[in-house]
Amino acid sequence: MLNETYDVLIIGSGHSGGMAAKILTEYGIRCIMLNAGPVADVTRDAQQKHAYELPYRGFRPPGQIEHVFQSNGFNANVWVDEREVPYTAKEDQPYNWVRVRLFGGRSLFWSRQSFRLSDYEFKAKSHDGFGEDWPISHADLAPYYSRVEGILRVMGAQDGVPQLPNGNFIPDDAPWTLALQRFIEIAKPRGIPVCKQRRALGRDGLASSVNLLLPDAEATGKLTSIANAVVRELTVDKNTGLPNGCNFVDRLTHRELSVKARVVVLAAGTLESTRILLNSNLANSSGLVGRYLMDQVYGPGVLASVPQARRGNINAWMGSAAIVPRFRNISTKTDKFLRGYAINTTASVEAVSARNFALYGAELQRKLDEYYGSGFYMTIMGEVLGRYENHVRIDKERKDAWGIPVLHVDTKYTDNEFNMAKDAVETACELADASGFEILSKNDKPNPPGYSIHEVGTCRMGDDPKKSVLNKFSQSHDHKNLFVVDGAQFTSAGWQNPTTTILALSMRASEYLAGEMTRQNI
Amino acid sequence: MRRRDFVRGLVAVGAASKVLLGQQAVAPPPPPAPVPWLLGLNAKTPMPHVQAAEEVATAELRFFSPQQMATLTRLSDVLMPAVGEKPGAVQAKAPVFLDFLIGSSPDDRQRLYSAGLNWLDAESKKKYNAEFARLTDQQAGELLKPWMRTWLNDHPPTEEHADFVNIAHDDIRTATVNSHEWSIAPERGREPRTEEELYWSPIQPDLSPQSGRALSVPPHVQAIPPSKHRIPSYPR
Numbered sequence: 001m002l003n004e005t006y007d008v009l010i011i012g013s014g015h016s017g018g019m020a021a022k023i024l025t026e027y028g029i030r031c032i033m034l035n036a037g038p039v040a041d042v043t044r045d046a047q048q049k050h051a052y053e054l055p056y057r058g059f060r061p062p063g064q065i066e067h068v069f070q071s072n073g074f075n076a077n078v079w080v081d082e083r084e085v086p087y088t089a090k091e092d093q094p095y096n097w098v099r100v101r102l103f104g105g106r107s108l109f110w111s112r113q114s115f116r117l118s119d120y121e122f123k124a125k126s127h128d129g130f131g132e133d134w135p136i137s138h139a140d141l142a143p144y145y146s147r148v149e150g151i152l153r154v155m156g157a158q159d160g161v162p163q164l165p166n167g168n169f170i171p172d173d174a175p176w177t178l179a180l181q182r183f184i185e186i187a188k189p190r191g192i193p194v195c196k197q198r199r200a201l202g203r204d205g206l207a208s209s210v211n212l213l214l215p216d217a218e219a220t221g222k223l224t225s226i227a228n229a230v231v232r233e234l235t236v237d238k239n240t241g242l243p244n245g246c247n248f249v250d251r252l253t254h255r256e257l258s259v260k261a262r263v264v265v266l267a268a269g270t271l272e273s274t275r276i277l278l279n280s281n282l283a284n285s286s287g288l289v290g291r292y293l294m295d296q297v298y299g300p301g302v303l304a305s306v307p308q309a310r311r312g313n314i315n316a317w318m319g320s321a322a323i324v325p326r327f328r329n330i331s332t333k334t335d336k337f338l339r340g341y342a343i344n345t346t347a348s349v350e351a352v353s354a355r356n357f358a359l360y361g362a363e364l365q366r367k368l369d370e371y372y373g374s375g376f377y378m379t380i381m382g383e384v385l386g387r388y389e390n391h392v393r394i395d396k397e398r399k400d401a402w403g404i405p406v407l408h409v410d411t412k413y414t415d416n417e418f419n420m421a422k423d424a425v426e427t428a429c430e431l432a433d434a435s436g437f438e439i440l441s442k443n444d445k446p447n448p449p450g451y452s453i454h455e456v457g458t459c460r461m462g463d464d465p466k467k468s469v470l471n472k473f474s475q476s477h478d479h480k481n482l483f484v485v486d487g488a489q490f491t492s493a494g495w496q497n498p499t500t501t502i503l504a505l506s507m508r509a510s511e512y513l514a515g516e517m518t519r520q521n522i
Numbered sequence: 523m524r525r526r527d528f529v530r531g532l533v534a535v536g537a538a539s540k541v542l543l544g545q546q547a548v549a550p551p552p553p554p555a556p557v558p559w560l561l562g563l564n565a566k567t568p569m570p571h572v573q574a575a576e577e578v579a580t581a582e583l584r585f586f587s588p589q590q591m592a593t594l595t596r597l598s599d600v601l602m603p604a605v606g607e608k609p610g611a612v613q614a615k616a617p618v619f620l621d622f623l624i625g626s627s628p629d630d631r632q633r634l635y636s637a638g639l640n641w642l643d644a645e646s647k648k649k650y651n652a653e654f655a656r657l658t659d660q661q662a663g664e665l666l667k668p669w670m671r672t673w674l675n676d677h678p679p680t681e682e683h684a685d686f687v688n689i690a691h692d693d694i695r696t697a698t699v700n701s702h703e704w705s706i707a708p709e710r711g712r713e714p715r716t717e718e719e720l721y722w723s724p725i726q727p728d729l730s731p732q733s734g735r736a737l738s739v740p741p742h743v744q745a746i747p748p749s750k751h752r753i754p755s756y757p758r
Contacts, residue, residue: 037725038725040725042720046721046723048719048720048721050716050717051699051717051718052574052577052701052702052705052716053574054721057696057697057701058700058717059697062626062627062628062631063626069676073721074717074719074722077722077723077725077727078725299674299676299677303674351712353675354695354714355672355692356673358670358671358672359670360600360666360670360691361600361601361602361603365606365713369711440672441673442674443674445677447676451676
């Protein structure tokens with residue numbers, strides 16, 4: 001079977017690969033999908049346990065996933081083991097590369113916040129002169145966004161704010177709780193919009209490629225999938241110079257295998273797709289593969305306590321969540337930084353963590369009882385600027401468990417990001433103060449780059465083949481039968497969670513590809 | 523290959539001697555037959571109950587010195603004493619667990635703890651002319667309180683000494699709350715609960731190239747031909 005030639009090889013099974021598989025197979029195109037890890041079967045692989053039954057009482061197993069701050073002892077084994085697939089970075093420039101290689105990838109675990117980019121992002125250069133405009137605008141992507149929102153079943157409100165375009169939502173008309181009402185009253189006169197959260201409901205509590213996209217592709221009978229297929233490099237047809245498949249390693253047996261296809265779609269996630277391209281020496285006539293690594297500033301934030309909600313008076317006051325979309329550099333201009341940040345705002349009904357009190361023992365427990373369910377969280381998502389210097393390259397010294405050269409990540413935040421973080425925390429503190437909430441803890445230091453798991457931009461799209469890797473249809477400028485449909489294609493990062501945009505771009509690229517294949521242009 | 527041949531040779535010698543012994547015995551040996559033991563293991567098979575080793579076993583110190591352990595034990599008792607019906611850190615064996623956790627951890631975490639415990643003991647000797655392990659609650663509090671900070675996830679204090687005190691406090695709390703002792707103690711208020719979640723086992727693990735290659739080695743002996751029946755999985 002491996003000698004067969006498929007129409008399209010899709011590398012990666014997360015949201016971007018799942019969408020490509022769905023669209024292409026529905027056009028009758030025969031696809032083969034490779035995924036580097038196994039299928040996760042919850043009935044076989046998972047069991048309800050107490051922390052004391054775990055190897056490390058709920059702590060992360062030391063050394064296995066030091067850079068995955070999101071992990072704990074329960075879910076430690078779903079992330080890529082850093083000893084198995086290492087990556088390198090300078091000691092003073094840590095990078096958190098958070099990876100999942102199960103079928104469905106990170107689409108199994110994302111936070112499901114679903115925001116469109118606006119033309120403040122797509123046309124950011126026109127707005128403030130920095131970086132490059134995308135080769136597309138919101139109008140180009142809007143029809144695809146709508147279809148993606150339908151598939152994900154995004155719940156939200158039509159807030160009508162230009163920097164957060166409306167969409168095809170399941171209406172959220174729940175009233176705000178009192179804490180949020182108070183917050184909105186304070187924010188509004190300061191020109192700070194407060195919108196309903198927009199979250200993918202998915203189906204049965206899951207909004208993943210494995211339950212929303214891959215079943216449609218499989219129903220066509222046109223999709224062949226292989227698990228545990230770790231791609232070593234793309235292969236090239238000697239006569240045409242075009243990619244024609246890939247070599248891969250079976251994860252478990254270390255057997256070297258290959259598949260052939262007329263078209264290659266990379267959907268392995270921003271940095272993994274980039275690593276494959278760099279290891280294959282393809283698509284890089286611009287020299288920009290791996291350049292302009294971006295993500296979002298996470299970590300800065302403020303935790304306040306709503307006094308009225310303390311001592312158990314939680315229900316009326318707490319329980320809503322809001323998104324404050326970017327408000328800096330929209331209608332006014334700050335000289336402290338370019339672009340802006342959003343604030344995730346949550347009036348939590350849960351326990352406030354002990355870290356928020358400089359106390360211990362019985363005194364601490366009394367405080368925890370009193371403050372239970374009164375926590376008001378404000379955390380930022382700040383846009384990181386695309387800079388040429390922030391890049392990834394192949395580390396010639398190190399290889400992973402299958403002998404594949406690993407990535408070296410060379411990226412750091414600049415004053416633009418640090419100033420943004422400071423402004424966000426000052427603003428959040430001012431809003432909390434004015435609302436009458438008590439500030440418990442605050443932090444203006446960003447987490448290491450990568451923490452947001454929103455890494456984008458290392459194969460950016462553009463009209464000029466000298467300044468970009470892909471064209472406006474996510475197609476390589478160099479090889480017409482090579483597409484990159486994941487976050488790597490972003491021209492700027494925005495403050496928004498990228499998943500919805502990745503899905504819309506993958507859908508658009510796949511329909512374009514299907515059309516070109518039908519017209520026999522590819 | 524050579525080693526496997528050697529092993530097979532040993533097995534053959536063993537079998538041959540048994541045959542010889544059998545000839546001398548009174549009763550004839552039962553005819554050799556494969557034992558289909560896997561077929562008997564099914565959904566009705568009772569599952570043995572096992573305890574977490576920590577609940578019953580003890581461990582020897584392998585990372586901290588006895589002096590550091592004495593300091594850590596006192597520190598744990600001060601920061602996380604028994605409150606209400608819940609056990610304190612010492613009853614929950616948090617210090618012994620931390621010896622294991624920190625002993626397995628990367629260098630920077632080990633340095634934080636070793637240096638932090640040594641510093642605390644030295645401060646205690648300077649101020650009270652006594653080891654930290656012998657301080658009263660009040661004396662220990664006077665040493666610790668100036669270093670207590672509030673902090674958000676992933677951003678513990680970076681200031682020297684405050685980093686150790688606050689990170690250790692957090693670890694001691696987690697190790698205590700996640701202990702078996704804590705989970706079985708009755709709840710009276712809003713104490714934190716022992717985490718209970720879906721635990722993911724290693725999924726088709728291939729954690730090292732060696733283990734991956736090992737899987738491709740064929741088994742030495744085929745016990746029985748593959749069964750036509752799939753072994754049912756256990757309902758959970």
